[in-house]
Amino acid sequence: MKRRDVIALLGLLSLGGAAVLWRNLASLWRPGSNVHIARTLAALADVMFPGDGIPGASGLGLHNRIEAMPDLTALMTTGVDWLDKYAVRQGVSDFLALDETGRLAAVDAAFASHDGDTRQFVLTLRYHLGTAYYSEPVVKAVFAYTGPPQPDGFADFGDRPA
Amino acid sequence: MNDDAGWDVVIAGAGAGGAATAYGLCQRGLSVLLLDAGPRFDPATDYPLTEADWEARDFPEKPGSTGAVTFAPGQKLIGDEPLLVSGSRGLGPAVTNGVRWMEKYHHVRGIGGSTLHFTGEAHRIHPDAMKMKSRFGVAADWPIDYAELEPYYVRAEQLIGVAGPAVQGARWRSLGFPLPPHPLSYAARTLGSGAAALGLGWQANSRAALSLPWGGRPPCNYCGACNKGCPRGDKGSADVTFVTAALATGRCTVRPDSPVVRIETGPGDRVTAVLVGRPDGSIERIECRNIVLACGAVETPRLLLASDGLGNESGEVGRNFMDTLEVVVGALHPEPQHGRRGLPSDAICWDFNAPDAIPSVVGGCRFYNASGESELKGLAGFAMRAVPGWGRAHAQSVRRLWGHSLYVGAIGERLPNRDSRVELDPTTRDRFGMPVARIASFLDAPDIARLRFMAAKSHELLAASGAERIFESYSSWDWFSATHVFGTCRMGGDAESSVVDASGRSHRWRNLWITDASVFPSSGGGEAPSLTIQALALRTAARLVQHSRDSRSY
Numbered sequence: 001m002k003r004r005d006v007i008a009l010l011g012l013l014s015l016g017g018a019a020v021l022w023r024n025l026a027s028l029w030r031p032g033s034n035v036h037i038a039r040t041l042a043a044l045a046d047v048m049f050p051g052d053g054i055p056g057a058s059g060l061g062l063h064n065r066i067e068a069m070p071d072l073t074a075l076m077t078t079g080v081d082w083l084d085k086y087a088v089r090q091g092v093s094d095f096l097a098l099d100e101t102g103r104l105a106a107v108d109a110a111f112a113s114h115d116g117d118t119r120q121f122v123l124t125l126r127y128h129l130g131t132a133y134y135s136e137p138v139v140k141a142v143f144a145y146t147g148p149p150q151p152d153g154f155a156d157f158g159d160r161p162a
Numbered sequence: 163m164n165d166d167a168g169w170d171v172v173i174a175g176a177g178a179g180g181a182a183t184a185y186g187l188c189q190r191g192l193s194v195l196l197l198d199a200g201p202r203f204d205p206a207t208d209y210p211l212t213e214a215d216w217e218a219r220d221f222p223e224k225p226g227s228t229g230a231v232t233f234a235p236g237q238k239l240i241g242d243e244p245l246l247v248s249g250s251r252g253l254g255p256a257v258t259n260g261v262r263w264m265e266k267y268h269h270v271r272g273i274g275g276s277t278l279h280f281t282g283e284a285h286r287i288h289p290d291a292m293k294m295k296s297r298f299g300v301a302a303d304w305p306i307d308y309a310e311l312e313p314y315y316v317r318a319e320q321l322i323g324v325a326g327p328a329v330q331g332a333r334w335r336s337l338g339f340p341l342p343p344h345p346l347s348y349a350a351r352t353l354g355s356g357a358a359a360l361g362l363g364w365q366a367n368s369r370a371a372l373s374l375p376w377g378g379r380p381p382c383n384y385c386g387a388c389n390k391g392c393p394r395g396d397k398g399s400a401d402v403t404f405v406t407a408a409l410a411t412g413r414c415t416v417r418p419d420s421p422v423v424r425i426e427t428g429p430g431d432r433v434t435a436v437l438v439g440r441p442d443g444s445i446e447r448i449e450c451r452n453i454v455l456a457c458g459a460v461e462t463p464r465l466l467l468a469s470d471g472l473g474n475e476s477g478e479v480g481r482n483f484m485d486t487l488e489v490v491v492g493a494l495h496p497e498p499q500h501g502r503r504g505l506p507s508d509a510i511c512w513d514f515n516a517p518d519a520i521p522s523v524v525g526g527c528r529f530y531n532a533s534g535e536s537e538l539k540g541l542a543g544f545a546m547r548a549v550p551g552w553g554r555a556h557a558q559s560v561r562r563l564w565g566h567s568l569y570v571g572a573i574g575e576r577l578p579n580r581d582s583r584v585e586l587d588p589t590t591r592d593r594f595g596m597p598v599a600r601i602a603s604f605l606d607a608p609d610i611a612r613l614r615f616m617a618a619k620s621h622e623l624l625a626a627s628g629a630e631r632i633f634e635s636y637s638s639w640d641w642f643s644a645t646h647v648f649g650t651c652r653m654g655g656d657a658e659s660s661v662v663d664a665s666g667r668s669h670r671w672r673n674l675w676i677t678d679a680s681v682f683p684s685s686g687g688g689e690a691p692s693l694t695i696q697a698l699a700l701r702t703a704a705r706l707v708q709h710s711r712d713s714r715s716y
Binding site: 151159 | 541
């Protein structure tokens with residue numbers, strides 16, 4: 001939550017109106033809000049990199065890194081908006097309301113989109129999330145030959161890999 | 163003669179050429195001030211190859227270790243070149259606007275220069291590639307021949323501790339390599355089976371990496387990360403070889419963080435001093451008896467042009483720029499290879515290296531095992547580039563295919579032309595007010611034809627090795643990403659068409675010498691240039707000492 005949201009909440013509290021407070025809190029989860037975008041990015045992270053016997057991308061908190069990249073804010077906002085509109089066309093309120101099959105279809109549609117921003121959104125998300133995901137020690141540990149090259153080097157460099 | 167000078171020779175640039183020059187001069191009794199624009203790197207602490215995130219880190223940048231350059235607009239890409247389009251299955255095409263991407267001139271400023279991040283191939287140039295004009299009607303001849311350079315190759319190889327095979331085709335030797343060749347990696351042997359099926363030669367590459375202990379340095383442990391800096395010191399970068407040897411004479415002073423920003427001249431066609439930038443932004447004036455420029459084929463012409471066109475009587479300073487002509491192709495093999503194990507570029511095919519070896523195209527090339535230096539950046543790079551898609555299917559494919567990649571690389575002759583050059587940027591200056599270099603690079607039809615051959619043969623070699631699923635390819639056709647650069651202060655016998663003479667000395671300025679790849683009249687057929695730079699530098703050092711003694715100018 002940004003500083004201005006906190007200030008707004010404090011202002012609302014000073015008014016003492018519980019109904020007003022509820023309406024404003026709820027609005028943070030609505031499409032277009034920061035919280036909604038964050039939750040959607042977390043869901044997308046697990047759709048794209050769900051793990052396979054190991055933690056998925058959101059379980060590793062990787063969507064938070066995307067949120068922390070100011071250069072991507074506009075692109076993420078645009079992309080989440082596109083996904084939400086896609087979901088509405090499927091008869092639900094937003095992307096988060098889709099079941100797993102629906103989310104997969106939505107991301108598929110985004111990759112196949114002819115809209116430049118939408119395609120850039122999913123490609124960028126895939127690149128940043130995927131690079132971060134497969135750089136995580138817990139993920140690398142599942143794969144052979146991913147450790148640091150030094151200090152031991154590879155004494156088996158001439159052998160068929162185990 | 164300048165009696166106020168504190169050293170016999172001031173050298174600008176402590177990379178392959180400057181360090182070898184310093185050693186050659188100090189060994190013969192001259193005193194040297196070896197300056198470099200960049201910092202000193204500490205192999206033990208600056209190259210974090212023991213860290214968990216090693217693959218995400220490139221060669222480290224330190225303050226002053228990267229100089230700024232700008233680029234002229236990239237070449238418009240004409241025609242359909244399916245084999246030369248850069249990109250990967252996972253990330254798509256690298257270039258989408260129809261214009262060659264002028265991405266980067268890869269170099270390192272610092273004590274050791276670009277040898278700090280080089281792969282460490284140690285090649286002699288093909289003898290015929292030194293006579294491109296007289297033999298093949300293109301580029302320019304070297305004013306010396308292979309036999310003239312050969313004794314200096316031997317000296318450089320001995321000091322570095324080059325490991326290589328007994329025979330390398332046309333590159334005759336008066337003495338064998340000091341160390342035996344490295345054994346081939348598993349991935350290199352897989353590619354070797356493909357080479358054999360195609361009837362191609364495939365042998366151990368000659369490497370500036372120790373196969374046995376040498377000169378107090380340990381042997382390589384085959385970590386595969388030469389380009390990120392060698393923390394052990396077994397890679398023969400200039401800092402642990404020539405600089406160390408020069409310092410051991412007691413006649414060399416090394417000063418990092420000292421960019422030369424201007425050269426001053428005096429009467430009698432002599433240079434008199436260099437102006438050197440200090441870290442605090444001030445300028446120091448250092449008197450010179452002799453100056454050697456060894457800043458590389460981009461920075462050396464920049465310095466001359468910024469010094470009121472010093473040495474440019476022919477108009478050739480900055481002209482004849484030749485950059486790296488390269489193709490790298492990656493494919494998936496049915497069996498795991500884990501090609502990052504072992505020395506990068508450990509195996510090589512020289513069959514097409516002679517200038518007349520490629521059918522219908524003048525200028526040679528060589529092929530090599532690029533599996534270890536593809537900048538795949540470990541598992542993350544593999545997952546993003548080699549395996550398209552996302553979701554569970556992607557995760558399962560990454561699991562199944564990790565370690566199956568094989569790469570073939572090819573580097574070829576790059577011919578000079580009038581549109582490829584280094585000049586001063588008219589608007590951008592560095593912190594000392596010196597204009598930065600602007601690089602213009604244009605590929606002519608023969609270069610593109612050579613690239614096509616290199617790409618097609620790389621595909622053939624991969625397929626013959628069993629790796630038929632190409633997942634990425636990068637080429638100089640649409641992507642300028644140069645490491646080897648040449649030609650901008652060409653050496654030659656004719657003062658009208660070259661910058662330095664056969665000794666590496668300016669045709670006019672009697673105490674101005676150049677010992678970097680800017681003096682190469684031709685690039686060679688894909689050979690890594692550092693060993694030839696060092697051999698030339700040792701030869702120029704010998705000439706400089708002789709000249710100084712003859713003229714009593716020091």
